[in-house]
């Protein structure tokens with residue numbers, strides 16, 4: 245399996261380069277992924293052959309662009325098993341999708357005294373919008389606790405979600421701990437209390453088969469750029485009944501039905517949310533990325549990352565003074581490893597790894613409340629994807645050992 | 657390349673300052689106190705300054721950070737004691753220029769031992785780590801509100 249997966253590297257021109265005189269090992273995939281030729285070419289071809297504004301012209305190019313734009317909607321619906329393509333809203337990314345739900349749905353439906361439940365492991369983009377909503381509506385923001393190994397504490401889930409709960413918003417996969425949350429189970433509890441289940445799918449959609457219906461989600465948001473597509477395009481999926489009750493946030497061209505001097509009626513969802521000229525080339529790139537991923541198979545991608553984790557985690561665990569955050573068992577996580585070395589600041593470690601050609605990220609990973617919860621100021625994070633190999637994992641292990649040796653007396 | 661280039665950044669003196677920072681802690685008498693964050697990494701720096709007769713009489717810093725931010729803070733505290741706010745403003749600008757690769761004949765005279773941090777210029781991702789403490793002292797003693805001076809610091813806000 246790994247061997248076969250390794251063939252995909254050649255589809256990613258950017259990976260074929262040296263950084264600081266070493267072959268680049270790109271392990272910052274949780275931040276953004278690299279783009280295969282198929283995606284770059286789809287975008288280029290769109291601009292070379294089909295570029296026009298959508299839903300506007302009657303000319304041939306406009307029709308081609310519109311058809312491509314709407315076809316991707318169908319493709320995305322299939323990709324996440326949404327019941328209808330009309331439930332697929334184009335956004336610029338997860339952040340925008342979650343903000344739209346909080347502002348467009350939340351502000352109309354959440355009242356004083358209601359509760360919004362999130363967890364300590366949320367990315368700021370699934371935290372700050374709810375905090376804002378709570379402040380604006382007088383609702384209370386509550387947090388689900390984590391177990392020592394970083395998994396959601398199911399007892400806390402039971403305690404925090406009550407009949408006062410209006411919204412439960414959780415990440416499907418943590419961008420720091422790599423844990424996969426049991427969304428279907430939690431959605432079940434959420435619905436027993438007549439609340440809505442909102443899922444941040446930014447870190448799950450690139451790495452596993454998503455079925456929004458099986459998850460029991462009411463809204464689900466993800467970003468294209470984390471799954472091989474260009475930046476600036478993302479998806480918000482919502483149940484059609486909920487999208488109908490959700491207000492658009494951007495008014496203007498494209499999203500209207502009939503504009504009179506004193507009032508306007510809007511198109512139906514998803515178009516009522518898509519005010520102004522859209523990121524059409526981004527949509528085309530997203531379509532190409534989904535084709536590419538589906539050709540490999542999401543299950544194969546997930547299995548490949550498991551193979552990598554099974555091999556790398558035990559090697560890392562052997563390094564003295566290295567702490568890995570989150571579950572220690574490979575089966576319980578995706579290809580994200582957050583870690584620290586004793587007496588070394590993560591920034592210093594990431595700079596040293598960069599000198600060895602290994603791209604990782606150091607910092608709070610947009611999860612400051614989680615860092616406070618873990619009682620660390622920051623961590624290093626290595627995140628793998630389908631084009632990473634066992635050799636990349638080995639380079640990371642060796643790189644960390646060399647870093648430890650370089651700073652053998654500690655830096656802090 | 658491996659790690660040899662790292663020695664340009666992590667010079668012995670820098671490692672020593674980070675391991676045993678000077679003026680670390682807090683002051684009994686404080687005229688100015690400021691807390692600055694590096695939003696990209698979450699590092700926090702608290703700076704206390706005692707001004708007497710228009711000069712920095714004592715200074716202390718606290719907080720968590722990487723080697724570069726800790727060493728830079730430690731060196732900064734050594735260099736600014738006895739200086740006036742106007743002198744400090746000049747030093748901060750010189751430091752900011754140095755870590756972005758613009759050293760002048762005056763750099764060493766203005767910055768003393770802190771000149772050793774010039775190597776940061778080769779590691780653009782670490783410039784903010786180095787400048788945090790200098791931005792803090794600049795704001796703490798703010799001599800003038802000259803936009804021009806502030807403008808020079810904007811590359812790393």
Ligand SMILES: Cc1ncc(COP(=O)(O)O)c(C=O)c1O
Pocket residue numbers: 274275336337338339340367369370415417418419444446447467610
């Ligand atoms: C868990 C999680 N949620 C949300 C986001 C935000 O995604 P974007 O920046 O693409 O909107 C990210 C990515 O940084 C993430 O990892």
